[in-house]
Amino acid sequence: MFKKFLIERRSWILLFLFIQLLFLFIAYIDLSIxxxxxxxxxxxxxxxxxVFLAVRYNKEAPFYKALEEWESGLDLSGIMDANSPFERIVDESIIEQTxxxxxTAARNRLILEQERDDLLSWIHEVKTPLTAMHLMIERLEDEKMKAQLTYEWLRIHLLLDQQLHEKRISFIENDLHIExxxxxxxxxxxxxxxxxxxxQKGIGFEVDLNADEILSDEKWLAFILRQLLTNAVKYSVSSDIIIRSTAENDHTVLEVKDFGRGIDAKDLPRIFDKGFTSTTHPDQAATGMGLYLAKKAATSLMIQIQVSSRPGTGTTFILTFPKSNDFVNLTRM
Structure with missing residues (x-):
């Protein structure tokens, strides 16, 4: 901070030194002096x-030091009171801008909350005709047409479900019920x-749940599983998906393994990024939100998600659930 203070006052310091040198120069060339x-x-x-510089530094530095260390969060409690007119100008300007x-932030928050509520309301409204549509599809006698319509209905249902949870996930801490x-x-x-x-895709399931009871939030855990299973089914054809759970070191581990096309090594570190879709197998219908939301929900539930994959051999997602004691803080929310 002292170095910055000297740099800020360098013009005054140079002016003072120049005047002193000028005095010495005049006294040197004028023999009468x-x-x-x-x-x-x-x-x-x-x-x-x-001494004057030291005094001014001790007087001015605290204000600018507090300003430098101030954490920008629209909270002005970290800024000290201004002492000089210039400091008061800075202080008043910051307070006014803040x-x-x-x-503006409060207004935008209200707008976003209103948009979120409107969208959630719309999604719930759409679910009613969607349910009726599913009942109508179930009554169809043409099995081929029934399978095709059911598949398209399922796609719409999953997209709506994903959108619903995307809007809710910002407030997931208030929505958790650990049991x-x-x-x-x-x-x-x-x-x-x-x-x-x-x-339709000729996919079967092999389920082996040795550890069956866990502590978590049912609806958000169901959402995480839905994203993993949807991903597994989407990228598999005529193969089984293995789902198994085991108890390891007081933790329950759930594994979802498919034998689909797998994930390229360069894509693997980015699959949980928001909006990321495969670079090797582009899918125009993919939103890149499923695994991102699953990872975000898992973090709130203290679930660790690990993934391993090789192109052509399939992908394995491993969910490691926390110990019961790890939920002490969550259950107090």
Missing amino acids: PFTPVAYIVFLSLIIFI KKLKR KIDLQPLVFKEIKNLQSWCI
Whole structure:
């Protein structure tokens, strides 16, 4: 900070040094002026100037140091009171701009919340005719047409579900209800929802749940499983998907393994990034949001997601659930 202070005041310091050198130069070339007294006066002036700089630094530095260390979060409590007129100008300007930003942020927050509420309301409204459509499809006698329509219905249903959870995930901490969950009915329910799609692609499931009871939030865990299973079915053809759970070191581990096309090594580190889609197998219908949302929800549930994959051999997602004691802080929310 002292170095910055000297750099800021360098013009004044150079002016003072120039004046002192000018005095010495005049005393040197003008023999009528005694050089020694002038040099003594210049020396005393330098001492006084150095003391003056130290005093001014101690007086001015705290304000700018507080300004430098201030964490920009629209909170002005970290800024010290201004002492000089210039500091007051800076202080008043920051306060005024911050107030404007707070008003703008509050207004934008209200707009976003209104848009979110409107979209959630629209999604719930759309679910009613979608449910009726599914019942109508179930009554069709043409099995081929029924399978095709069921597949398209499922795509719409999954997209709406993803959009619904995308809008809710910003407030997931307020939406969590941690309880004991049986994995088997949860997994079978998600498999059943994908049944028509799996039949169309010739995909079966091999389920082996040795560790069946976990502690988590049922609806958000179901959403995570839905994204992983949808991904597995989407990129597999005529093969089985293996779902198994085990208990390892007081943790429950759930594995979802498919034998689809796999993920390229260069894409693997980015699959959980928002909006990322495969660079080797571009899919125009992909949104790049499923795994991103699953990862975000898993983080809030303290679930670790690991993935391993090789092109042509399939992909394995591993969910490692936390210990019961790890949920102490979550359950107090």
